[in-house]
Amino acid sequence: MTVGEMAERVNLSHRTVRYYDDEGLLPARRSPGNYRLYGQDALAKMLTIRRLKPLGFTLDEMREVLALLDAVAAPGAADDAGRAERLEQLVALEADVRQRRDKLVEQLAGADDLLASLRPLLP
């Protein structure tokens, strides 16, 4: 699929998709006419990125997450130390995501409180 299709399917602007390519976060293949092309794997990664983004992950952090994820998914080349490393990083990632999730829950609670305080002021 081309940028436009990708952008539409993951609900990001084509500008953002282009940006991720430029920054090397999610490189696109190129067509003979130099159009960006994306496959199924790219779509899956883009969806992962879209979930990471609202959690406040930086581009570099997303890069690490994607690398970790396909290292884990990869068909296998890795010694014992390597596998152990992956596992540690995976556990650390889970903790990180959970922490960000909790933060969002707090913000949600804050929004609810604000709404509650506005209620009595409304007509």
Next chain:
DNA sequence: ATTCTGACA
């Protein structure tokens, strides 16, 4: 019609 790169009231 769609995408490409580069630039920025």
Next chain:
DNA sequence: TGTCAGGA
């Protein structure tokens, strides 16, 4: 991140 320009 949006948008415009100038090409392909």
